[in-house]
Amino acid sequence: MQIDLDITDERWATLGLEAICEKAALAVLERLEIEADECELSVLGCGDARIKELNADFREKDKATNVLSWPAEERGAEIEGALPETPEPDIFGVIELGDIAISFDTCAREAEEAGKSLTDHATHLMVHGVLHLLGFDHIREADASLMEGIETEILGKMGIKDPYSEY
Template identity: 50%
Template structure:
């Protein structure tokens, strides 16, 4: 597994993001019965994530997590299972990139009375699910994605954030 965490904001280093992201990635891959994968995580602040959100989604404001899948894996029908990612010749699954915004993530955890580590684990799992083709554009897709996230999070000892 190749996990590359890029720290653009030093505040992330204090929460053990690399270990947390590694655990989340292992759990998501195990749940989907997938092998070696390649993922990049950008640990940034709200300003940088707002720039990225504006550039790629036309929404120039911060958000908790953004994702850029390496492959289009979304199912054709609402509520359907995403496609299985194709591996590179060396067997590695290129999944894509995730970005997290420090201020937004910490504010949400505090407002929800959630341990920051649990909230971040959820957001990394959420981002990884997007990389695997899950989405929440419509109700059927959202229900499937949330159910899958809750199953993975339970294996990591994190309470279902959708309850």
């Protein structure tokens, strides 16, 4: 797998964002039986100021958020609660997943508020972001249930507690 990592907030480098991204993406791809060697994605490790700009530009929401995803192509399932179509390599043998931006400030604040480790929360957000790149979403109820179930399963195999339960 190729990950193009752009760290504009050095706190991400200190935390080890590259390893977090790789571990999370590989876990998602393995769970969905997608050949990781064929996949490419880009990740921006930034702070709240930059993610707020991106959120305003792309989602018309003038506030910071934890993670944003831009799939290389629309892969969502038409039928609510169904699995998205598995991506296929292009003529060059590459599966372009898309781009993810993650904010250190929001991630750290949410982790602290929830009593979670920053690494575990960042891993969860990366799993969540990669699933979005693969067509998973949480707008419709059945889609959210499917996505959250897969996230919980993946994170559990990584030794991370269910992020959707109280603990």
